[in-house]
Amino acid sequence: MNTKIYKHVHVLAKDLLQASVRKNQANFDEYYQELQQICDENEDTDKDHPVQWETLADFTDDLELAITIYEKALVKAQAINSKDFLSSIAFAIASLQVELGDKSSAIKHLEQAKIDSNKIADKDLKAEIVDLLETLQGE
Numbered sequence: 001m002n003t004k005i006y007k008h009v010h011v012l013a014k015d016l017l018q019a020s021v022r023k024n025q026a027n028f029d030e031y032y033q034e035l036q037q038i039c040d041e042n043e044d045t046d047k048d049h050p051v052q053w054e055t056l057a058d059f060t061d062d063l064e065l066a067i068t069i070y071e072k073a074l075v076k077a078q079a080i081n082s083k084d085f086l087s088s089i090a091f092a093i094a095s096l097q098v099e100l101g102d103k104s105s106a107i108k109h110l111e112q113a114k115i116d117s118n119k120i121a122d123k124d125l126k127a128e129i130v131d132l133l134e135t136l137q138g139e
Helices: 003-021 025-042 050-058 063-080 083-099 103-117 123-138
Strands: none
Touching: 003 025, 003 050, 025 050, 050 063, 050 083, 063 083, 083 103, 083 123, 103 123
């Protein structure tokens, strides 16, 4: 990923988080729009990357819209075969699907995330995937 864009997305994520904590909706909306613009401008270019889409989805309040954005990020992660992004994005989608009551879709995403997470170093994410999958399969 382009370093300049990555840094910009990272700063926007911090700004969005801070605006959210401070309950400053005007600033949050401004930063969110800026991140959306980065995603739109880079889409289908050599600067397109799952991190910008995943970050946008992370800060999207509408759960169904967030899933749609995560699914776009998932496609981008598949294109570059990034197991880290594939795992984290599929886990995020599954978590939202659980909130929306779509257990079967959540399980499918978690099963794929579990496979992809075999190739990553993040032990905490691996454990979260397995724990949620086992919880849902045990219900």
